[in-house]
Amino acid sequence: xxxxxxxxxxxxxxxxxxxxxxxxxxxxxxxxxxxxxxxxxxxxxxxxxxxxxxxxxxxxxxxxxxxxxxxxxxxxxxxxxxxxxxxxxxxxxxxxxxxxxxxxxxxxxxxxxxxxxxxxxxxxxxxxxxxxxxxxxxxxxxxxxxxxxxxxxxxxxxxxxxxxxxxxxxxxxxxxxxxxxxxxxxxxxxxxxxxxxxxxxxxxxxxxxxxxxxxxxxxxxxxxxxxxxxxxxxxxxxxxxxxxxxxxxxxxxxxxxx
Numbered sequence: 001x002x003x004x005x006x007x008x009x010x011x012x013x014x015x016x017x018x019x020x021x022x023x024x025x026x027x028x029x030x031x032x033x034x035x036x037x038x039x040x041x042x043x044x045x046x047x048x049x050x051x052x053x054x055x056x057x058x059x060x061x062x063x064x065x066x067x068x069x070x071x072x073x074x075x076x077x078x079x080x081x082x083x084x085x086x087x088x089x090x091x092x093x094x095x096x097x098x099x100x101x102x103x104x105x106x107x108x109x110x111x112x113x114x115x116x117x118x119x120x121x122x123x124x125x126x127x128x129x130x131x132x133x134x135x136x137x138x139x140x141x142x143x144x145x146x147x148x149x150x151x152x153x154x155x156x157x158x159x160x161x162x163x164x165x166x167x168x169x170x171x172x173x174x175x176x177x178x179x180x181x182x183x184x185x186x187x188x189x190x191x192x193x194x195x196x197x198x199x200x201x202x203x204x205x206x207x208x209x210x211x212x213x214x215x216x217x218x219x220x221x222x223x224x225x226x227x228x229x230x231x232x233x234x235x236x237x238x239x240x241x242x243x244x245x246x247x248x249x250x251x252x253x254x255x256x257x258x
Contacts, residue, residue: 008059094126156182163179192227
């Protein structure tokens, strides 16, 4: 990371450090996710101004990395401050959730240009006319799929049979959706309609950068939310910190079984 090689980045997270510094987690096309040290960021308007805030898109000028230390930011130019998120608490909470999920699913230093484009489209959608619940469902579904950890949805995860009954059980600990035979009366996971599973399968065929203009039934939104929250918690082994903030605003997700 040389000072002569600027790049665009999305600010995923900021943490105050000491009296005036910040540690920021950035997503770039060239470097993937990376943590960086912004010295005197809370005092220096010339170098950083108001650019180092979550969900902003910035252009970064790097300082050479110190041995065994974090990369350091030399200067930052604000490209898009994501100001539309600040006026909507629901959108702000979903943005924090989506960005935290990105940092949990991908390691640092793995360049994935399409991930950068997906996160930017997600943040733009939260500032536009798209339904926030739909944007969240699409982002969770796409991130799990892109990371290769989305459980099986459109067929039985154990016998690979087609799913013909109306009510089915989805248990991410057993690989995904279970037909009545393979379910065997177990009670873990969530109950979901075959209609919802079909909708989720079809959504995976949609351009991943498209969030607007997608209409989902209340049933798909409710059951999809339960299913994907369950899948995320099983994948990570714990709920995300930002999930608590979401629950304070939107209420807990009903129907997720132990």
